[in-house]
Amino acid sequence: MNSANSAAVVVGVDGSEPSLRAVRLAAIEAARRHRPLRVVHGFIWPLLHVPVSPAPDAPPGGGLRHQAEELVAAAVAEADATVPGLSISGEIIDGEAAAVLVGESPTAALIVLGDRGLGGFSALVVGSVAVQVAAYADCPVLVARGEQRPDEPVLVGIDGSAASRRAAEFAAETAVTRGVPLHAVHVYRHPGSSGPGDMQPLVYDETGLHTDEDRMLDGWLSGLVEDHPGLRLTCRTTRGRAGAVLAEASRTAQLVVVGGQGRGEVTGLLLGSVSQSVLHHAHCPVAVIRAPR
Incomplete structure (x- = not known):
């Protein structure tokens, strides 16, 4: 585990409800550890050579990049509502979600993510991103799933x-x-x-x-x-x-x-x-x- 005082709790987000549960859990965990919270979104579209800016004749506020900015902003707001006053930052990083989070792990105190994301197959109980990050990360990985029971061991x-x-x-x-x-x-x-x-x-x-x-x-x-x-x-x-x-x-x-x-x-x-x-x-x-x- 990274023991530097500046090491943040990192949470991966994709706009899904599981990722928002992860944001709430990550905010609480960051507060417990007296760490800042870093909200990260892996933006895969540039790697696939998909246009991410709005079309010339599209209304303002369109495009995949703007959508990513909105979901990160919503996640930051969710974290702030969960733990007011927590030090929170958000960033969009070009890359596939699992690779981006693993890349964050050497300097993170903890990585938090949901058990499934928007791209998960309905038959999978836990998404591939969670499994890959848990397998490769250089810091502890916390997967938000199941019920919250704060009084249990x-x-x-x-x-x-x-x-x-x-x-x-x-x-x-x-x-x-x-x-x-x-x-x-x-x-x-x-x-x-x-x-x-x-x-x-x-x-x-x-x-x-x-x-x-x-x-x-x-x-x-x-x-x-x-x-x-x-x-x-x-x-x-x-x-x-x-x-x-x-x-x-x-x-x-x-x-x-x-x-x-x-x-x-x-x-x-x-x-x-x-x-x-x-x-x-x-x-x-x-x-x-x-x-x-």
Whole structure:
């Protein structure tokens, strides 16, 4: 995460209702973090060689560029109405939406976007822009979806990977800032491997396995409470599919935080299967935290 005091919370907008929900969430998040808010619109039409200025005989105020200016202005106004007095700027950047937001990420404190935009297919639960930005961004990505439940805890999925450890830090900081508990969940399916090439046992003691997984979770979270004074932490270890367990648990959470790629997932995937599953099925906003590349 960019720690410079000037780093802004960046929100991507396209004029859709999901993007306006993202604007409201981003404004609140910027205020919580004492950061400015930067409203960004990826303006793709110049790349497609589409005329963006009004035709010579068109009435004033026409053209695609003017429409983009209006939607950015509307988003800035929405943010200002959500958090009056917040430092807000807006900018139109030529380029495809996901590429523009990823380009903003090295200097952003956080990127916020809606789960779907104007160009999304109706069959998709989460749009391709959200998935691409979550996979490639160099800062935490917050996707506005589901219900807002400000009194519920922050939920984080933990599996011992570098990305999940960063997710735990982000979740702990967020929970303390919001004044709510942090609920850490570790989901396992089989006995863990102690090294490369290890064979999983065909027969094992379920009670002993659960105890071992509890012990690993305690080790992964060791020091988290000491590092975040005021943190109220609860932990749960359960057997199942991580994506499904976290999505179900999100029904009683205000935010679910996941690492971009978990332990044991295919290395070539920029966004792991668990984080993708949570992005598509969570019942509250989702934060995706990637490990450094």
